Amino acid sequence: MSAPRRNPVLAPNRATIPPARRSRVATEMSAWAAAGVFALQTCGECEAVQYPPRDVCRNCLSPRLRWRPADGAGALLATTRLHYPYELYFRERAPWRTGIVRLAAGVSVTAFLHPDLGEAPAPAFVTARLDRAGQAALIALPDETANFEVTPMREFTASPKGRKILVTDAASPAGIAMVKAMCAAGAATVWAGRAEPWGVVPGYEEAIAHPAVTVLPLDVTDGDSVTSLAGRIGGRTDIVVNTATYHRPGRALGAMGVESARAEMETTYFGLLRLARAFGPALAARAAEGPNHAVAFVNLFSITALVASPAKATHSAAEAAAYAFAQGMRADMRASGLRVVNVFPGPVDEGWNQLDLPPKIAPDALARATVKALETGVEDVFPDPVARQWYARWRDDPAAFARELAEAGA
Amino acid sequence: MRRLGYEGVVVAAPVSVPYARFSTRTAHAFLGELLRTILARTGLAKARIDGLCVASFSLAPDSAVALTEHFGISARWVDHLPFGGASAILALHRAARAVQAGDAEIVACIAGDTNDPDAFRRSTAAFSRFGQDAAYPYGASGTNATVALLTDHYMRTYGVEAEDLGRICVAQRANAGPYPNALLRSAMTMEDYLASRPVAEPLRLFDCVMPCAGAEGFIVTTRETAEREGLPYANLLAVMERHNAYPDDPIQMRGGWAEGRDDLYAQAGMTPAAIDFAELYDDYPVVVAMQLEDLGFCDKGEAKAFLRAHDLTTAGSFPVNTCGGQLSAGQAGAAGGFLGIVEAVRQLTDTAEGAAVPKADIGLVTGFGMINYDRGLTAGAAILAR
Ligand SMILES: [Zn+2]
Numbered sequence: 150m151s152a153p154r155r156n157p158v159l160a161p162n163r164a165t166i167p168p169a170r171r172s173r174v175a176t177e178m179s180a181w182a183a184a185g186v187f188a189l190q191t192c193g194e195c196e197a198v199q200y201p202p203r204d205v206c207r208n209c210l211s212p213r214l215r216w217r218p219a220d221g222a223g224a225l226l227a228t229t230r231l232h233y234p235y236e237l238y239f240r241e242r243a244p245w246r247t248g249i250v251r252l253a254a255g256v257s258v259t260a261f262l263h264p265d266l267g268e269a270p271a272p273a274f275v276t277a278r279l280d281r282a283g284q285a286a287l288i289a290l291p292d293e294t295a296n297f298e299v300t301p302m303r304e305f306t307a308s309p310k311g312r313k314i315l316v317t318d319a320a321s322p323a324g325i326a327m328v329k330a331m332c333a334a335g336a337a338t339v340w341a342g343r344a345e346p347w348g349v350v351p352g353y354e355e356a357i358a359h360p361a362v363t364v365l366p367l368d369v370t371d372g373d374s375v376t377s378l379a380g381r382i383g384g385r386t387d388i389v390v391n392t393a394t395y396h397r398p399g400r401a402l403g404a405m406g407v408e409s410a411r412a413e414m415e416t417t418y419f420g421l422l423r424l425a426r427a428f429g430p431a432l433a434a435r436a437a438e439g440p441n442h443a444v445a446f447v448n449l450f451s452i453t454a455l456v457a458s459p460a461k462a463t464h465s466a467a468e469a470a471a472y473a474f475a476q477g478m479r480a481d482m483r484a485s486g487l488r489v490v491n492v493f494p495g496p497v498d499e500g501w502n503q504l505d506l507p508p509k510i511a512p513d514a515l516a517r518a519t520v521k522a523l524e525t526g527v528e529d530v531f532p533d534p535v536a537r538q539w540y541a542r543w544r545d546d547p548a549a550f551a552r553e554l555a556e557a558g559a
Numbered sequence: 560m561r562r563l564g565y566e567g568v569v570v571a572a573p574v575s576v577p578y579a580r581f582s583t584r585t586a587h588a589f590l591g592e593l594l595r596t597i598l599a600r601t602g603l604a605k606a607r608i609d610g611l612c613v614a615s616f617s618l619a620p621d622s623a624v625a626l627t628e629h630f631g632i633s634a635r636w637v638d639h640l641p642f643g644g645a646s647a648i649l650a651l652h653r654a655a656r657a658v659q660a661g662d663a664e665i666v667a668c669i670a671g672d673t674n675d676p677d678a679f680r681r682s683t684a685a686f687s688r689f690g691q692d693a694a695y696p697y698g699a700s701g702t703n704a705t706v707a708l709l710t711d712h713y714m715r716t717y718g719v720e721a722e723d724l725g726r727i728c729v730a731q732r733a734n735a736g737p738y739p740n741a742l743l744r745s746a747m748t749m750e751d752y753l754a755s756r757p758v759a760e761p762l763r764l765f766d767c768v769m770p771c772a773g774a775e776g777f778i779v780t781t782r783e784t785a786e787r788e789g790l791p792y793a794n795l796l797a798v799m800e801r802h803n804a805y806p807d808d809p810i811q812m813r814g815g816w817a818e819g820r821d822d823l824y825a826q827a828g829m830t831p832a833a834i835d836f837a838e839l840y841d842d843y844p845v846v847v848a849m850q851l852e853d854l855g856f857c858d859k860g861e862a863k864a865f866l867r868a869h870d871l872t873t874a875g876s877f878p879v880n881t882c883g884g885q886l887s888a889g890q891a892g893a894a895g896g897f898l899g900i901v902e903a904v905r906q907l908t909d910t911a912e913g914a915a916v917p918k919a920d921i922g923l924v925t926g927f928g929m930i931n932y933d934r935g936l937t938a939g940a941a942i943l944a945r
Contacts, residue, residue, distance in 0.1 A: 168684060
């Protein structure tokens with residue numbers, strides 16, 4: 150199925166985004182929502198829950214307010230349907246239904262309403278999703294399992310369904326899993342990038358046999374290869390899933406020369422840079438084209454992008470470089486409402502991690518977690534127990550966690 | 560502790576500067592025209608104004624002090640009140656105490672705003688931090704979305720029909736008919752009201768004020784000075800203000816008036832039955848309905864019955880917003896909240912520019928504002944008499 154071609158006589162539909170301005174403390178709520186968590190501030194002294202986000206407790210004036218995952222259960226008190234919002238983003242999609250939900254925690258929140266949620270009074274379940282400005286938006290649902298593949302809930306997702314997706318390295322274990330998962334999630338087209346058309350990779354033939362899949366040559370270490378492919382499919386791509394990475398276990402002082410480390414940088418960091426510059430502008434230009442507009446750029450990183458593993462010092466360095474670059478990408482893509490989704494797994498269960506102790510995440514589970522992140526609009530993905538534990542310790546105290554890892558030597 | 564009364568404090572020189580839907584003139588220009596008109600009508604020399612109280616949304620980057628320079632006034636008392644629809648009552652409150660204490664003899668309370676087509680969006684986006692973080696990102700445009708939610712909840716809770724709130728809008732439109740400064744003067748029937756397009760359900764177009772440019776103002780001084788200068792005046796009997804009342808109510812069903820009304824009527828030495836007419840802050844009809852309850856004209860939830868039993872037109876059994884209020888005159892930014900005091904003083908000094916209330920001896924005026932996030936934070940009221 151191919152989307153109807155855009156009428157060339159009409160002006161292209163420029164992407165608009167909802168209001169992005171927030172106070173500093175409200176931005177922290179968005180950081181939680183980016184990782185898929187609806188968090189509210191709770192007072193460290195009197196336990197009072199706060200909303201909207203504030204700097205001191207509304208009850209005891211304590212400055213010790215801490216973000217904690219919130220219980221979304223509440224009661225819908227009132228609803229409205231907004232026909233003439235001022236902001237272009239809202240006006241283009243009007244009418245919008247919003248409501249006030251009283252949470253069991255004792256605060257009232259204004260929220261968007263899921264279309265299946267009726268009029269007040271009614272029980273409701275509030276969740277936090279990222280809007281297209283990348284900020285937390287509260288959404289009231291009839292229950293936790295509500296379907297987001299409906300208007301306007303799909304605005305809060307980057308769902309692969311019906312979209313055309315490039316998986317940059319489809320021949321790696323993670324790439325194969327990603328191709329299969331995107332097909333299973335209803336992608337209209339999956340372009341499977343293949344750098345070296347020789348050799349047999351187990352599972353690859355089966356993955357590309359799906360009718361939605363087309364194999365295309367792509368070597369992210371070769372600038373001409375990247376720009377050539379972007380010229381061919383850049384104007385049609387809705388999601389880029391960058392699975393191209395290169396890593397060899399290598400301690401900081403463990404080898405002579407820089408060849409292996411340079412190769413890691415060439416794929417993991419420069420590869421991403423080439424892809425971003427070749428595909429980014431085309432994605433941004435199509436971020437409002439029809440219901441299956443361009444929506445996301447997915448980076449398959451490693452948790453070592455956040456904090457280095459001494460056993461994989463050069464790999465961690467390349468991951469950190471790529472992650473730093475992705476933060477810049479996020480800023481530049483925000484204006485068009487594109488998401489930069491960063492996936493940070495712990496050790497993946499594949500050849501180059503053979504000597505890592507379990508638990509290791511299977512490539513299929515990693516791909517499923519990536520699809521779920523797109524479907525739920527999450528931007529920071531920690532798909533397995535190791536990743537989640539590292540992330541929690543890193544959030545808690547990054548300096549202390551780095552020293553801890555150095556001392557453990559792992 | 561018993562509050563000091565306002566014996567000897569009066570309000571005079573009510574002036575409305577004609578409204579315009581949009582204007583290329585600045586707030587400074589509107590406020591300047593207002594002050595010039597006040598001086599012309601009173602015959603006071605500019606140098607006699609020794610107190611200045613200003614409310615405006617579009618004066619940035621200037622403040623009341625900057626206006627003393629712009630207007631060439633050497634004031635010994637100033638105040639600047641960025642408090643939306645409550646600014647007028649707050650201005651009256653502060654000016655009255657300043658005059659009573661002798662800190663100023665003649666305080667000009669002036670409010671004015673310009674309006675350009677995008678001004679409202681811009682001022683809404685940055686109105687408050689909580690609004691910016693928790694209301695504006697949800698498509699709120701101005702206060703419509705928040706008040707639509709309050710209205711939905713109020714109507715549902717008390718079984719209020721659209722026609723009940725419509726009575727307020729229809730009566731006020733009738734009151735605007737003879738008032739030349741109202742932007743919406745053509746007759747409106749209940750059918751017209753009900754047929755107006757939905758804006759933020761359950762709010763219709765005619766439930767919402769029309770933003771415009773304009774200015775409103777008055778002076779606060781002593782009875783002694785007013786009489787010496789030959790100025791018609793109204794006596795100030797009582798004032799109340801209350802901010803962030805009932806923060807634990809899950810959704811707003813009452814304003815700070817409910818908390819302050821006993822004190823208000825005690826200060827004036829009267830009951831609600833003594834009020835001849837009311838200029839009730841009317842950004843939306845539900846706010847008028849809530850005030851009828853909160854200010855003691857009926858019990859909570861009974862505004863519906865009150866509205867069915869009373870005629871709110873100027874000649875009616877309970878005249879409300881006697882020159883059409885903001886719903887028909889237009890809302891000239893911060894001046895919108897001043898219209899009530901200006902109109903009340905006109906009625907009490909027999910200088911109505913529209914229809915006169917047949918018996919206008921005691922008037923109630925209110926203010927409401929600061930919808931920061933999900934409710935109006937500030938409520939105020941004053942009682943004025945001949
Ligand atoms: Zn506290």
